[in-house]
Amino acid sequence: MNPLPWMHHLIIAPVLLPLLVGALLIPVNQKRHARKFAFSVASGALLWGVAIALLVLVDQEHWPDGIGVYLASNWAAPFGIVLMVDRLAALMLVLTSTIALAVLVFSARRWDRVGVHFHSLFQFLLMGLNGAFLTNDLFNLFVFFEVMLAASYGLVLHGYNLRRIQAGMQYIAINLAASLLFLIGVSLIYAASGTLNIADLATRVSGLGAQDTWLLQIGATVLALAFLTKGAMWPLGFWLPTTYASASAPVGAMLVLMTKVGVYAVLRVWLAVFGEGSGEGASALAGFGLAALTVGGLATLLFGAVGMLSSEDGGRMAGYGAIISSGTLLVVIGHSGSAVLASGLYYLLGSTLAMAAFMLLIELTERIRPPGAALLAITMEAFAIEDKPEDPVGVGMPGTLTFLGLSFAACALVISGMPPLSGFVAKFSLFHAMLGATQGEVPATTWLIIALMVLGGLAAIIALMRLGVRTFWASGAVTAPRLQFSEAVPVGALVLACVLLTVQAGAVFDYLGRTANGLLRSTDYSARVLGEPPVQRAPAGGAQ
Template sequence: MNLDWTRHLVVVPVLLPLLCGAVLAPLTQGRHRLKFGLAYASVLGLLANALALVALTDGGWPGGIGVYFAANWAAPFGIALVADRLSAAMLVLAAVLALAALHYAQPRWSRIGVHFHSLFQFLLMGINGAFLTHDLFNLFVFFEVMLAASYGLVLHGYNVARLRASMQYIAVNLAAALLFLVGVALIYATTGTLNMADLAGRIATLPADNLVLLKVGVCVLALAFLAKSAMWPLGFWLPTTYAAASPPVAAMLVLMTKVGAYVILRIWLLVFPDSAGEAAHFGYQALMWGGMATIVFGAAGMLATDTAGRMAGYAAIVSSGTLLAVIGYGQQSLVTAGLYYFIASTIAIAAFVLLIELIDRIRTPGAAMLALTMEAYAVEDTPAEPKGRGVPAAMAFLSLAFAACALMIAGLPPLSGFVAKFGLFHALLNPGPGVPAIAGAGWTLMALVFTSGLIAIVSLMRFGVRTFWAADAVAPPRLHTAEVLPVAALLLVSVLLTIHAQPVFGYLARASGDIHRPALYIERVLGTPPVPGPTHAPEAP
């Protein structure tokens, strides 16, 4: 049996940025066009590969799952990379955000550091690997690759605020990495495996003593993921980091925050389904109520701050809290709507953090003098203003783009944020046959999602009025085309998500159905044989 060549596409999202980052690392300062061209070509390749995986998982592969053994060792002993509808959709989202962030960084931010592009590629390698891996230890490896690259990127274009935020960010993530290792060790000591499919197959037969130790290990592991997902009270670091990071890095941090929620979704639905015996639905209530508390914390933070960067951070916390509550609620149709919300909210917040820097260029003379004074007494490494032709009607673009971002984040019509929240409400009110009707927890979640949207629109419109209308004198900003296009492209993607909501929901419904059937993953991962070596005919004497 030979390996179908299409299975090699599963490993491309890991290998391509790894090779590109290695090629870019030795390039010295000054070769900006060459480095940008190589990095951009790599991300375009990742997008094309991700779209191919979407097509293959949605009808090209048996069961919609492609399994790749990196060293040709069969599961559970080998390193298994698994592509399904959900991971393929996440790869597309990562490639779209990476294209926008990289394009935005080209005229300014990528030019002030030697290794911006190589770190960016290694970050993509870690993110893509986390979406594809089916082994907990390799998940730890990809997480550390992702985080190690993000440490350098958060410090990119350093200043005092960025240095302080990065130290806090690094300390929190190092503590989370330690918890990750402890949790993985406890799970392996209890079950003898770290392969997710193998773990899901063994959990129902574990003795009671081992099951208690397994639950302890899973709880420790969950703390690491929930810290990365900014669940309350573990998300205190996120608003400061978002506000301090450079715009293209902050856009990627929006996705990195969601990677933790993705892993929680993947592990909990695979390992603790209805068929898990005494461990069935373990931790679901904690995820649901913890997610709701996170929504409250994020909404209160948005209402209390008047800084756009911190506002974006609190909006990301609200988004993460909503996803965690959806996972904990444990309803398949709600997970479908939650996945659409995952994509829509990530795009909206990423567009907003890119837009913030452009809006900050609207300065009054007094504000400009204050900024000049601050730069004279602080350590700064700020990129020069971009050269090139300015964008006509800059004020009109900024105001319209800000209004679109506000509508998406708040979940108001007519863009994808409204479709996402409408989908959540519809799933809660119409659970389907055989599913209990909405109870107190469901009504509470609906109320929090609705209230957080109202708070978001109040906070964002307050910021918009102060910025665009209430200023004494507004100087027309100079915008570079390379900075405007990524924001406009992300807003266009949101419009397309709205127009094509029906096929997107259909695809995500199939993805949700897959992850709610753990037996399918167990069969595909553990039942896929390694590729046999070449056979040679015996030589004639």
């Protein structure tokens, strides 16, 4: 058999590496947590390197059209398991590995010791996330979703207390219902089209009869409900703020990524199958559901803005901030223009990094409390009113309050879209792209989208300023909290990534422009995936 170039096997590495490491860490005794942490961080660093390598390879078009196709079982599409990496998938892999590595380092001194199998569950979560970004098949997408969710169930309950168990049970029930919808939607799509390969489905849509077309639309609608439940579209995202507020800080940061997986799945499937570039014969279904995504995104934006203003807890604010982010991205998908998509992807990068940093920062800022609050916590513990609060760890560091204050301000600016950081650049470019996409008079829908995005940013900055004032200035005698360098470095790194995203906005937008153009050329995408030949066996002894 003719061997593939070694770089081609990088496509499957983001799935295999965390699978193997997670399995190997299961039998390791929890007392050897330092060894488990070392393996887990080494795996995370290697994953980050693989993701960067894949991003460079696809952007330099090492593979035709910048799309790498890996036939896992050496069966040509649509019959075998196909993994595919393009500019969007590579970008999501880099984002995932960056946040995951920061979360692992943050967990080093505390959270990885609270319960058993933290690192194994974390690795399986990464496997599910990476597989969902790389797969080109709806059923395999379902499988990777379930791997991701099964790991997240354990992580949401990690370091459990009463509040965490209650929120975790709600989270599990909602996601099990969404998984059932996912399976029903996939079954209906297969019954209508005879395929679950996304690229193959895009080519078959134009040839379906009226009855099969109707069945495909029902299946796609049910599938969208599953995606949008995980992506937190209103009213399907009611579970998210409670889960964010109850989860431990590292798990909350990973939940930010998991919310984006639902949005990514909608973006990938809808632009490939129902996008304007899905082929000449598919005009009857071109744009199906995009208007509903726009309306749902607007409702989600409004719901998130109201929720931000009504929240007092930092975790719930982060949850509503993630809902605002999802609403904005759904509106972007509904527009589906090249410039709008590029700006939306830039917004996805900045908001995800800032929200992950904010989730980690919440735990550190909660250690800023006056002595009276600590006495009250001890009294409540003595009378069994509430679960025992976790003791602060670490040592006092010079400039701790300055670091926490500046990091909090940076996250607030990015999340709310205020200048001068990447959140403002993203929203300004979105406004420019939406207004530039119209010819003549600007539609009322566009003005409504802009107004709600401004309203969401205003609500976010009011809520976060209120939280910041209460934390840093209005809590009486503020003393510097005790924290580890391993807790401060990941937060600083994520904030620095937001700053670099602002400084290098030109280069990032160039890449995202190429990404958006590739997403809109779905015919090229289908031809590339379906045209990938299997590896041929070499004839024995040179004879056929």
